[in-house]
Amino acid sequence: MIPFIDLKAQRARIGAEVERRIQCVLRHGNFIMGQEVAELESRLGQFCGVRHAVSCSSGTDALLLVLMAHGVGPGDAVFTTPFTFIATAEVISLLGATPVFVDIDPETYNLDPDSLDAAIAGLGDAPGRSLTPRGVIAVDLFGLAADYQRINAVAAKHGLFVLEDAAQSFGGLSHGRRAGSLAHAAATSFFPAKPLGCYGDGGAVFTDDGDFADVLRSLRVHGKGDTKYDNVRIGLNARLDTLQAAILLAKLDIFPDELEKRRLAAQTYTRLAAGILGVVVPVVPEGCESAWAQYTLRVPGRDGVQAALKAAGIPTAVYYATPLHLQKAFAHLGYAPGDLPHSEAAARSVLSLPFHPYLEPETQREVMRALGACLADIPVPTSL
Numbered sequence: 001m002i003p004f005i006d007l008k009a010q011r012a013r014i015g016a017e018v019e020r021r022i023q024c025v026l027r028h029g030n031f032i033m034g035q036e037v038a039e040l041e042s043r044l045g046q047f048c049g050v051r052h053a054v055s056c057s058s059g060t061d062a063l064l065l066v067l068m069a070h071g072v073g074p075g076d077a078v079f080t081t082p083f084t085f086i087a088t089a090e091v092i093s094l095l096g097a098t099p100v101f102v103d104i105d106p107e108t109y110n111l112d113p114d115s116l117d118a119a120i121a122g123l124g125d126a127p128g129r130s131l132t133p134r135g136v137i138a139v140d141l142f143g144l145a146a147d148y149q150r151i152n153a154v155a156a157k158h159g160l161f162v163l164e165d166a167a168q169s170f171g172g173l174s175h176g177r178r179a180g181s182l183a184h185a186a187a188t189s190f191f192p193a194k195p196l197g198c199y200g201d202g203g204a205v206f207t208d209d210g211d212f213a214d215v216l217r218s219l220r221v222h223g224k225g226d227t228k229y230d231n232v233r234i235g236l237n238a239r240l241d242t243l244q245a246a247i248l249l250a251k252l253d254i255f256p257d258e259l260e261k262r263r264l265a266a267q268t269y270t271r272l273a274a275g276i277l278g279v280v281v282p283v284v285p286e287g288c289e290s291a292w293a294q295y296t297l298r299v300p301g302r303d304g305v306q307a308a309l310k311a312a313g314i315p316t317a318v319y320y321a322t323p324l325h326l327q328k329a330f331a332h333l334g335y336a337p338g339d340l341p342h343s344e345a346a347a348r349s350v351l352s353l354p355f356h357p358y359l360e361p362e363t364q365r366e367v368m369r370a371l372g373a374c375l376a377d378i379p380v381p382t383s384l
Protein backbone atom coordinates (compact mmCIF):
# COMPACT_ATOMS: atom_id res chain seq x y z
CA MET A 1 0.00 0.00 0.00
CA ILE A 2 1.29 3.47 -0.92
CA PRO A 3 1.61 5.73 2.18
CA PHE A 4 -0.14 9.13 2.05
CA ILE A 5 2.85 10.72 3.83
CA ASP A 6 6.07 8.74 4.34
CA LEU A 7 7.92 9.93 7.45
CA LYS A 8 9.94 6.70 7.60
CA ALA A 9 11.94 7.50 4.47
CA GLN A 10 13.11 10.73 6.09
CA ARG A 11 13.97 8.95 9.33
CA ALA A 12 16.10 6.47 7.46
CA ARG A 13 18.03 9.44 6.05
CA ILE A 14 18.62 11.49 9.22
CA GLY A 15 17.86 9.03 12.04
CA ALA A 16 21.44 8.99 13.32
CA GLU A 17 21.67 12.80 13.51
CA VAL A 18 18.26 13.05 15.22
CA GLU A 19 19.32 10.47 17.80
CA ARG A 20 22.65 12.20 18.39
CA ARG A 21 20.86 15.49 19.06
CA ILE A 22 18.28 13.82 21.34
CA GLN A 23 21.09 12.14 23.33
CA CYS A 24 22.71 15.53 23.73
CA VAL A 25 19.52 16.95 25.30
CA LEU A 26 19.16 13.90 27.57
CA ARG A 27 22.70 14.50 28.78
CA HIS A 28 22.46 18.24 29.49
CA GLY A 29 18.91 17.91 30.86
CA ASN A 30 17.66 21.42 30.08
CA PHE A 31 14.30 20.18 28.84
CA ILE A 32 12.59 23.57 29.07
CA MET A 33 14.09 26.43 27.02
CA GLY A 34 17.43 24.66 26.58
CA GLN A 35 20.12 25.96 24.24
CA GLU A 36 18.60 24.09 21.25
CA VAL A 37 15.53 26.35 21.47
CA ALA A 38 17.64 29.50 21.13
CA GLU A 39 19.70 27.94 18.32
CA LEU A 40 16.56 26.89 16.45
CA GLU A 41 14.97 30.34 16.80
CA SER A 42 18.06 31.97 15.37
CA ARG A 43 18.19 29.56 12.42
CA LEU A 44 14.45 29.84 11.73
CA GLY A 45 14.69 33.63 11.72
CA GLN A 46 17.61 33.52 9.28
CA PHE A 47 15.83 31.04 7.06
CA CYS A 48 12.70 33.21 6.83
CA GLY A 49 14.55 36.51 6.69
CA VAL A 50 12.83 37.93 9.80
CA ARG A 51 14.37 39.50 12.90
CA HIS A 52 12.44 37.49 15.48
CA ALA A 53 11.38 33.84 15.53
CA VAL A 54 9.53 32.96 18.74
CA SER A 55 9.06 29.21 19.07
CA CYS A 56 6.01 27.81 20.84
CA SER A 57 4.00 24.70 21.60
CA SER A 58 1.94 24.38 18.39
CA GLY A 59 0.73 26.17 15.29
CA THR A 60 -2.57 26.79 17.06
CA ASP A 61 -0.80 28.46 19.99
CA ALA A 62 1.30 30.49 17.56
CA LEU A 63 -1.92 31.93 16.08
CA LEU A 64 -3.39 32.44 19.56
CA LEU A 65 -0.25 34.22 20.87
CA VAL A 66 -0.39 36.72 18.00
CA LEU A 67 -4.07 37.51 18.57
CA MET A 68 -3.40 37.86 22.32
CA ALA A 69 -0.49 40.19 21.65
CA HIS A 70 -2.83 42.35 19.57
CA GLY A 71 -5.30 42.37 22.48
CA VAL A 72 -8.10 40.79 20.43
CA GLY A 73 -11.22 40.15 22.51
CA PRO A 74 -15.03 40.35 22.72
CA GLY A 75 -16.60 42.75 20.25
CA ASP A 76 -13.73 42.43 17.77
CA ALA A 77 -14.11 41.06 14.25
CA VAL A 78 -11.25 39.12 12.66
CA PHE A 79 -11.62 38.37 8.96
CA THR A 80 -10.47 35.03 7.64
CA THR A 81 -11.04 32.27 5.10
CA PRO A 82 -13.46 29.40 5.78
CA PHE A 83 -11.42 27.04 3.57
CA THR A 84 -8.80 26.09 6.15
CA PHE A 85 -8.14 23.95 9.20
CA ILE A 86 -10.35 24.73 12.21
CA ALA A 87 -7.43 26.20 14.22
CA THR A 88 -7.29 29.34 12.04
CA ALA A 89 -10.72 30.52 13.21
CA GLU A 90 -10.94 28.64 16.51
CA VAL A 91 -8.39 30.97 18.12
CA ILE A 92 -10.54 34.00 17.24
CA SER A 93 -13.55 32.50 19.05
CA LEU A 94 -11.41 31.31 21.97
CA LEU A 95 -10.62 34.94 22.76
CA GLY A 96 -14.30 35.88 22.58
CA ALA A 97 -13.90 37.70 19.26
CA THR A 98 -15.96 36.95 16.14
CA PRO A 99 -14.61 35.33 12.99
CA VAL A 100 -15.98 36.92 9.82
CA PHE A 101 -15.55 34.54 6.90
CA VAL A 102 -14.51 35.85 3.50
CA ASP A 103 -14.58 33.79 0.30
CA ILE A 104 -11.50 32.47 -1.50
CA ASP A 105 -9.99 32.92 -4.92
CA PRO A 106 -11.12 29.72 -6.68
CA GLU A 107 -7.75 29.28 -8.43
CA THR A 108 -5.37 29.53 -5.46
CA TYR A 109 -7.88 28.61 -2.68
CA ASN A 110 -6.53 31.56 -0.69
CA LEU A 111 -8.38 34.58 0.76
CA ASP A 112 -9.61 36.83 -2.05
CA PRO A 113 -8.41 40.44 -1.50
CA ASP A 114 -11.42 42.03 -3.25
CA SER A 115 -13.91 40.03 -1.18
CA LEU A 116 -11.90 40.98 1.91
CA ASP A 117 -12.17 44.68 1.08
CA ALA A 118 -15.92 44.35 0.54
CA ALA A 119 -16.41 42.37 3.76
CA ILE A 120 -14.55 44.92 5.90
CA ALA A 121 -16.41 47.83 4.31
CA GLY A 122 -19.74 46.00 4.74
CA LEU A 123 -19.24 44.97 8.37
CA GLY A 124 -21.46 47.76 9.69
CA ASP A 125 -24.36 46.54 7.50
CA ALA A 126 -24.58 43.12 9.20
CA PRO A 127 -27.88 43.11 11.11
CA GLY A 128 -27.78 42.83 14.90
CA ARG A 129 -24.01 43.03 15.18
CA SER A 130 -21.83 45.90 16.18
CA LEU A 131 -18.32 44.59 15.81
CA THR A 132 -15.04 46.47 15.66
CA PRO A 133 -12.91 45.33 12.70
CA ARG A 134 -9.49 44.47 14.14
CA GLY A 135 -7.49 42.10 11.97
CA VAL A 136 -7.14 39.62 9.15
CA ILE A 137 -5.82 36.06 9.22
CA ALA A 138 -4.84 34.95 5.73
CA VAL A 139 -3.87 31.31 5.19
CA ASP A 140 -1.22 29.97 2.79
CA LEU A 141 -3.24 26.90 1.87
CA PHE A 142 -1.51 23.70 0.76
CA GLY A 143 1.84 25.56 0.90
CA LEU A 144 1.08 28.46 -1.46
CA ALA A 145 1.36 31.99 -0.04
CA ALA A 146 -1.76 34.15 -0.22
CA ASP A 147 -1.59 37.47 -2.10
CA TYR A 148 -0.09 39.58 0.71
CA GLN A 149 0.77 42.55 -1.52
CA ARG A 150 -2.95 43.13 -1.93
CA ILE A 151 -4.14 41.74 1.43
CA ASN A 152 -1.70 43.97 3.38
CA ALA A 153 -2.81 47.00 1.33
CA VAL A 154 -6.52 46.33 1.95
CA ALA A 155 -5.89 45.79 5.69
CA ALA A 156 -3.77 48.95 5.96
CA LYS A 157 -6.50 50.99 4.26
CA HIS A 158 -8.93 49.91 7.00
CA GLY A 159 -6.38 50.07 9.84
CA LEU A 160 -6.31 46.31 10.51
CA PHE A 161 -3.40 44.01 11.38
CA VAL A 162 -2.55 41.00 9.19
CA LEU A 163 -1.52 37.60 10.54
CA GLU A 164 -0.11 35.10 8.04
CA ASP A 165 -1.14 31.52 8.86
CA ALA A 166 1.96 29.85 7.42
CA ALA A 167 1.29 26.47 9.07
CA GLN A 168 1.37 24.80 5.64
CA SER A 169 3.72 27.12 3.77
CA PHE A 170 6.98 27.18 5.77
CA GLY A 171 9.66 27.05 3.06
CA GLY A 172 7.48 28.62 0.36
CA LEU A 173 8.39 31.82 -1.47
CA SER A 174 6.54 34.88 -2.74
CA HIS A 175 8.40 37.45 -4.86
CA GLY A 176 11.74 36.50 -3.33
CA ARG A 177 10.51 36.49 0.27
CA ARG A 178 9.92 33.42 2.41
CA ALA A 179 6.50 32.47 3.70
CA GLY A 180 6.50 33.57 7.33
CA SER A 181 7.81 37.03 6.41
CA LEU A 182 4.89 38.27 4.33
CA ALA A 183 2.80 40.13 6.94
CA HIS A 184 3.29 41.94 10.27
CA ALA A 185 3.45 38.52 11.98
CA ALA A 186 3.18 34.92 10.85
CA ALA A 187 2.41 31.66 12.63
CA THR A 188 3.72 28.27 11.57
CA SER A 189 3.32 24.69 12.79
CA PHE A 190 5.81 21.87 13.24
CA PHE A 191 3.12 19.17 13.48
CA PRO A 192 4.76 16.00 12.09
CA ALA A 193 2.90 16.09 8.75
CA LYS A 194 3.76 19.73 7.92
CA PRO A 195 6.61 20.53 5.48
CA LEU A 196 8.97 21.00 8.47
CA GLY A 197 7.65 18.72 11.20
CA CYS A 198 8.93 17.62 14.61
CA TYR A 199 8.05 14.42 16.50
CA GLY A 200 5.17 15.91 18.46
CA ASP A 201 3.57 19.36 18.60
CA GLY A 202 5.44 22.58 17.95
CA GLY A 203 5.13 25.96 16.29
CA ALA A 204 6.64 29.40 15.88
CA VAL A 205 5.73 33.05 15.37
CA PHE A 206 7.79 35.24 13.03
CA THR A 207 7.90 39.03 13.09
CA ASP A 208 10.24 41.96 12.43
CA ASP A 209 8.55 43.96 15.21
CA GLY A 210 10.83 43.79 18.27
CA ASP A 211 8.31 45.14 20.81
CA PHE A 212 5.71 42.70 19.55
CA ALA A 213 8.22 39.81 19.83
CA ASP A 214 8.87 40.78 23.47
CA VAL A 215 5.15 40.56 24.21
CA LEU A 216 5.00 37.13 22.51
CA ARG A 217 7.94 35.87 24.60
CA SER A 218 6.16 37.05 27.74
CA LEU A 219 2.81 35.55 26.73
CA ARG A 220 4.28 32.10 26.04
CA VAL A 221 5.52 31.89 29.67
CA HIS A 222 2.47 32.93 31.72
CA GLY A 223 2.80 36.62 30.91
CA LYS A 224 6.16 36.86 32.63
CA GLY A 225 7.91 40.14 33.25
CA ASP A 226 11.60 40.28 34.12
CA THR A 227 11.39 36.85 35.76
CA LYS A 228 9.04 33.91 35.63
CA TYR A 229 7.53 34.90 39.00
CA ASP A 230 6.97 38.49 37.95
CA ASN A 231 3.69 38.36 35.99
CA VAL A 232 2.76 41.43 34.02
CA ARG A 233 -0.07 40.06 31.86
CA ILE A 234 -2.27 36.97 31.55
CA GLY A 235 -0.49 34.46 29.33
CA LEU A 236 -0.14 30.77 28.52
CA ASN A 237 2.21 27.86 29.01
CA ALA A 238 3.12 27.64 25.33
CA ARG A 239 6.83 26.87 25.03
CA LEU A 240 8.47 24.54 22.51
CA ASP A 241 10.16 21.53 24.20
CA THR A 242 13.95 21.44 23.94
CA LEU A 243 13.70 17.87 22.57
CA GLN A 244 11.49 19.04 19.71
CA ALA A 245 13.88 21.91 18.97
CA ALA A 246 16.74 19.38 18.76
CA ILE A 247 14.77 17.25 16.29
CA LEU A 248 13.91 20.30 14.21
CA LEU A 249 17.58 21.35 14.05
CA ALA A 250 18.44 17.98 12.50
CA LYS A 251 15.56 18.27 10.04
CA LEU A 252 16.37 21.86 9.11
CA ASP A 253 19.75 20.71 7.72
CA ILE A 254 18.02 18.75 4.94
CA PHE A 255 14.97 20.99 4.59
CA PRO A 256 16.13 22.99 1.51
CA ASP A 257 16.86 19.72 -0.28
CA GLU A 258 13.46 18.35 0.74
CA LEU A 259 11.76 21.48 -0.58
CA GLU A 260 13.43 20.89 -3.94
CA LYS A 261 12.32 17.26 -3.91
CA ARG A 262 8.75 18.36 -3.17
CA ARG A 263 8.88 20.84 -6.05
CA LEU A 264 10.07 18.18 -8.49
CA ALA A 265 7.46 15.66 -7.31
CA ALA A 266 4.72 18.28 -7.75
CA GLN A 267 5.99 19.01 -11.28
CA THR A 268 5.86 15.31 -12.09
CA TYR A 269 2.25 14.98 -10.90
CA THR A 270 1.22 18.04 -12.89
CA ARG A 271 2.87 16.68 -16.05
CA LEU A 272 1.21 13.30 -15.60
CA ALA A 273 -2.20 14.87 -14.89
CA ALA A 274 -2.13 16.84 -18.15
CA GLY A 275 -3.58 13.92 -20.10
CA ILE A 276 -6.51 13.27 -17.75
CA LEU A 277 -9.78 14.89 -18.72
CA GLY A 278 -11.68 16.84 -16.05
CA VAL A 279 -8.79 17.19 -13.59
CA VAL A 280 -7.77 20.69 -12.42
CA VAL A 281 -4.13 20.86 -11.31
CA PRO A 282 -2.77 23.29 -8.66
CA VAL A 283 -2.06 26.84 -9.85
CA VAL A 284 1.17 28.55 -8.73
CA PRO A 285 1.01 32.27 -9.59
CA GLU A 286 3.97 34.05 -11.21
CA GLY A 287 6.65 34.92 -8.61
CA CYS A 288 5.53 32.26 -6.10
CA GLU A 289 6.92 28.91 -5.07
CA SER A 290 4.74 26.59 -3.03
CA ALA A 291 6.14 24.60 -0.09
CA TRP A 292 3.85 21.79 -1.38
CA ALA A 293 2.41 20.74 1.97
CA GLN A 294 -0.19 18.97 -0.18
CA TYR A 295 -0.63 18.21 -3.85
CA THR A 296 -4.32 18.96 -4.34
CA LEU A 297 -6.39 18.50 -7.47
CA ARG A 298 -10.02 19.23 -8.24
CA VAL A 299 -11.84 16.27 -9.72
CA PRO A 300 -15.43 15.78 -10.87
CA GLY A 301 -17.41 13.28 -8.78
CA ARG A 302 -14.80 13.57 -6.04
CA ASP A 303 -16.32 11.20 -3.46
CA GLY A 304 -16.65 8.41 -6.04
CA VAL A 305 -13.10 8.97 -7.25
CA GLN A 306 -11.77 8.87 -3.69
CA ALA A 307 -13.60 5.58 -2.98
CA ALA A 308 -12.34 4.00 -6.22
CA LEU A 309 -8.75 5.06 -5.47
CA LYS A 310 -9.03 3.63 -1.97
CA ALA A 311 -10.20 0.31 -3.45
CA ALA A 312 -7.13 0.43 -5.73
CA GLY A 313 -4.86 0.82 -2.66
CA ILE A 314 -4.24 4.55 -3.12
CA PRO A 315 -4.87 6.72 -0.06
CA THR A 316 -6.06 10.29 -0.62
CA ALA A 317 -7.34 13.01 1.70
CA VAL A 318 -9.92 15.77 1.49
CA TYR A 319 -8.75 19.08 2.94
CA TYR A 320 -11.41 20.32 3.69
CA ALA A 321 -14.79 18.68 3.15
CA THR A 322 -16.75 21.23 5.24
CA PRO A 323 -15.79 24.90 5.07
CA LEU A 324 -15.67 26.47 8.53
CA HIS A 325 -18.72 28.72 8.06
CA LEU A 326 -20.82 25.53 7.79
CA GLN A 327 -19.22 23.69 10.74
CA LYS A 328 -21.43 23.01 13.75
CA ALA A 329 -18.92 24.78 16.01
CA PHE A 330 -19.69 28.04 14.17
CA ALA A 331 -23.45 27.49 13.72
CA HIS A 332 -24.13 30.38 16.14
CA LEU A 333 -22.63 32.78 13.58
CA GLY A 334 -25.66 32.18 11.35
CA TYR A 335 -24.05 31.33 8.00
CA ALA A 336 -26.02 29.26 5.47
CA PRO A 337 -25.02 27.10 2.48
CA GLY A 338 -24.47 29.34 -0.53
CA ASP A 339 -22.99 32.23 1.50
CA LEU A 340 -19.39 31.58 0.34
CA PRO A 341 -19.79 29.76 -2.98
CA HIS A 342 -16.12 29.42 -4.03
CA SER A 343 -15.19 27.83 -0.70
CA GLU A 344 -18.16 25.48 -0.89
CA ALA A 345 -17.36 24.45 -4.48
CA ALA A 346 -13.73 23.77 -3.53
CA ALA A 347 -14.86 21.71 -0.53
CA ARG A 348 -16.93 19.52 -2.88
CA SER A 349 -14.18 18.87 -5.44
CA VAL A 350 -10.68 18.93 -3.88
CA LEU A 351 -8.64 15.76 -3.50
CA SER A 352 -5.10 15.58 -2.10
CA LEU A 353 -2.84 12.82 -3.45
CA PRO A 354 -0.10 10.88 -1.63
CA PHE A 355 2.75 13.35 -1.28
CA HIS A 356 6.14 13.69 0.43
CA PRO A 357 9.72 14.49 -0.66
CA TYR A 358 10.67 10.83 -1.10
CA LEU A 359 7.87 9.93 -3.50
CA GLU A 360 9.20 7.88 -6.45
CA PRO A 361 8.18 8.86 -9.99
CA GLU A 362 7.04 5.25 -10.54
CA THR A 363 4.62 5.57 -7.58
CA GLN A 364 3.36 8.84 -9.02
CA ARG A 365 2.70 7.14 -12.36
CA GLU A 366 0.77 4.40 -10.54
CA VAL A 367 -1.35 7.02 -8.73
CA MET A 368 -2.10 8.91 -11.93
CA ARG A 369 -2.86 5.71 -13.90
CA ALA A 370 -5.38 4.75 -11.21
CA LEU A 371 -6.87 8.26 -11.21
CA GLY A 372 -7.19 8.21 -15.02
CA ALA A 373 -8.88 4.80 -14.86
CA CYS A 374 -11.42 5.93 -12.21
CA LEU A 375 -12.30 9.08 -14.10
CA ALA A 376 -12.84 7.08 -17.29
CA ASP A 377 -15.27 4.82 -15.36
CA ILE A 378 -17.20 7.48 -13.47
CA PRO A 379 -19.74 9.55 -15.38
CA VAL A 380 -18.53 13.16 -15.36
CA PRO A 381 -21.06 15.58 -13.88
CA THR A 382 -21.65 18.71 -15.94
CA SER A 383 -20.00 20.95 -13.34
CA LEU A 384 -17.54 20.53 -10.50
Ligand SMILES: *Cc1c(COP(=O)(O)O)cnc(C)c1O
Pocket residue numbers: 058059060061084085087088139165167168188189190191201202203
Ligand atom coordinates in the same frame (compact mmCIF):
# COMPACT_ATOMS: atom_id res chain seq x y z
C1 LIG B 1 -1.90 22.53 11.01
C2 LIG B 1 -2.53 23.86 10.89
C3 LIG B 1 -2.72 24.69 12.01
C4 LIG B 1 -2.50 24.24 13.42
O1 LIG B 1 -1.23 23.76 13.70
P1 LIG B 1 -1.01 22.78 14.98
O2 LIG B 1 0.46 22.72 15.12
O3 LIG B 1 -1.62 21.46 14.60
O4 LIG B 1 -1.69 23.38 16.14
C5 LIG B 1 -3.22 25.96 11.81
N1 LIG B 1 -3.55 26.40 10.58
C6 LIG B 1 -3.40 25.63 9.48
C7 LIG B 1 -3.75 26.19 8.15
C8 LIG B 1 -2.90 24.33 9.60
O5 LIG B 1 -2.78 23.57 8.50
